[in-house]
Amino acid sequence: MFSIYQLFGVNSKEQFADLISAKEHQDIIRQHRSELISSRIYPFALVFAVLVPVWGILDLIFLPAEVSMQFMVMRLISGGIFLALAFVTKKLKIGTKRALTCLVVMLMVPTLFYQFSTPLIEKSELTGIADILIHLYGLLPYVVIASLALFPLTLKEFSVLSLVLGGLSCVGLYRADSSDITMLLVQMWLLMVILGVSMFSSLQQVRYLISQTVKASYDGLTKLLTRRAGMDIMESLFRATGLQHSNFSVLFIDLDKFKSINDTLGHDMGDDILKQAAKALGNSIRRGDAAIRWGGEEFVILLPHTDADAAKIVVQRIMENGLATLPNGKRVTASIGMAEQAEDDTASWKELVECADRRLYEAKQSGRAKCICPDGTEVKFLEPCDYQIC
Numbered sequence: 001m002f003s004i005y006q007l008f009g010v011n012s013k014e015q016f017a018d019l020i021s022a023k024e025h026q027d028i029i030r031q032h033r034s035e036l037i038s039s040r041i042y043p044f045a046l047v048f049a050v051l052v053p054v055w056g057i058l059d060l061i062f063l064p065a066e067v068s069m070q071f072m073v074m075r076l077i078s079g080g081i082f083l084a085l086a087f088v089t090k091k092l093k094i095g096t097k098r099a100l101t102c103l104v105v106m107l108m109v110p111t112l113f114y115q116f117s118t119p120l121i122e123k124s125e126l127t128g129i130a131d132i133l134i135h136l137y138g139l140l141p142y143v144v145i146a147s148l149a150l151f152p153l154t155l156k157e158f159s160v161l162s163l164v165l166g167g168l169s170c171v172g173l174y175r176a177d178s179s180d181i182t183m184l185l186v187q188m189w190l191l192m193v194i195l196g197v198s199m200f201s202s203l204q205q206v207r208y209l210i211s212q213t214v215k216a217s218y219d220g221l222t223k224l225l226t227r228r229a230g231m232d233i234m235e236s237l238f239r240a241t242g243l244q245h246s247n248f249s250v251l252f253i254d255l256d257k258f259k260s261i262n263d264t265l266g267h268d269m270g271d272d273i274l275k276q277a278a279k280a281l282g283n284s285i286r287r288g289d290a291a292i293r294w295g296g297e298e299f300v301i302l303l304p305h306t307d308a309d310a311a312k313i314v315v316q317r318i319m320e321n322g323l324a325t326l327p328n329g330k331r332v333t334a335s336i337g338m339a340e341q342a343e344d345d346t347a348s349w350k351e352l353v354e355c356a357d358r359r360l361y362e363a364k365q366s367g368r369a370k371c372i373c374p375d376g377t378e379v380k381f382l383e384p385c386d387y388q389i390c
């Protein structure tokens with residue numbers, strides 16, 4: 001049976017909810033969406049920063065001096081705002097909220113320009129090129145609403161933006177010419193049609209962005225983050241926790257004697273063990289943490305705002321819950337290296353991971369089935385690693 005989800009190209013209620021609101025979006029999707037919004041604002045802001053003031057020369061040539069001078073002031077202010085937006089979106093790494101704020105500012109500039117220019121235009125009786133220039137100002141509301149289609153916005157965000165921008169545009173259209181009601185209704189109808197098309201395009205962009213991000217960021221076998229996506233997240237978590245002077249712990253986990261599992265029980269069973277371990281790891285961490293499949297049978301767990309003592313509790317939970325069980329009932333163990341940003345005094349996320357990797361190596365060398373912590377203490381699995389019997 002046909003459902004509303006199909007209309008938007010999604011298959012479930014959860015996927016549809018992600019188009020309505022960004023509340024449940026995963027961090028990696030938030031990050032990609034803010035990057036996409038910023039990267040689309042940047043070229044427009046840069047072009048408009050130049051074009052808007054330069055276009056004022058035409059005003060100066062063809063429009064009455066009083067009107068063109070007032071336009072020039074507005075154009076210079078707008079150009080300055082666009083320049084600032086270009087700088088912010090290019091030079092600074094901004095989150096979704098700031099990217100959306102930049103978008104609001106960018107679209108408010110032409111909307112307010114239209115509001116302020118309407119009374120000036122009304123007063124002038126113009127012909128020829130001047131008349132064409134004045135009519136071009138009348139197109140600003142349509143351009144603003146149509147440009148929403150370029151950005152991946154959820155339904156909630158789109159609704160708020162279109163209410164403000166569409167509302168102001170309708171007021172502007174009314175103020176520009178309220179004498180011809182039929183024409184006014186036609187203009188508003190056109191505005192609504194453009195709004196509807198923009199909304200559909202905007203939601204489709206969110207859908208596409210989510211599906212591509214999920215495809216590129218999650219490992220097909222374990223459904224954990226891929227190394228590439230995990231590194232991106234680690235970089236931003238390292239920066240954020242550093243700025244907040246907060247702790248950041250990392251666990252580097254390598255399943256013990258995995259080769260012998262593969263060799264004895266076959267590759268399919270090996271894959272099944274990896275899936276079990278990934279699921280167990282995902283179930284042992286909080287929502288703000290992240291689990292990455294670093295490579296083959298290696299996993300990295302990111303624990304932001306977590307000191308080494310709290311990370312030990314996570315390790316104990318992982319060990320108690322178990323990673324995976326072999327067909328003979330034996331539990332699979334792992335060697336784990338723990339590192340913590342402040343305690344290990346690491347200057348970069350790479351150093352932090354290297355530090356955890358060194359401790360993982362120590363754990364392997366000293367008998368496996370254990371975690372080595374930054375203070376040198378060990379947390380051990382309940383049972384040793386002895387798969388030879390399987």
Ligand SMILES: Nc1nc2c(ncn2[C@@H]2O[C@H](COP(=O)(O)OP(=O)(O)OP(=O)(O)O)[C@@H](O)[C@H]2O)c(=O)[nH]1
Nearest residue numbers: 254255256257258259260262267270271296297364
């Ligand atoms: N089934 C399966 N095996 C994999 C996958 N990726 C890597 N492997 C295997 O994992 C094994 C890793 O073995 P080693 O690196 O020698 O380490 P180990 O046997 O776990 O020994 P220790 O780490 O020293 O305890 C290799 O045999 C790889 O072929 C995968 O996606 N599926």
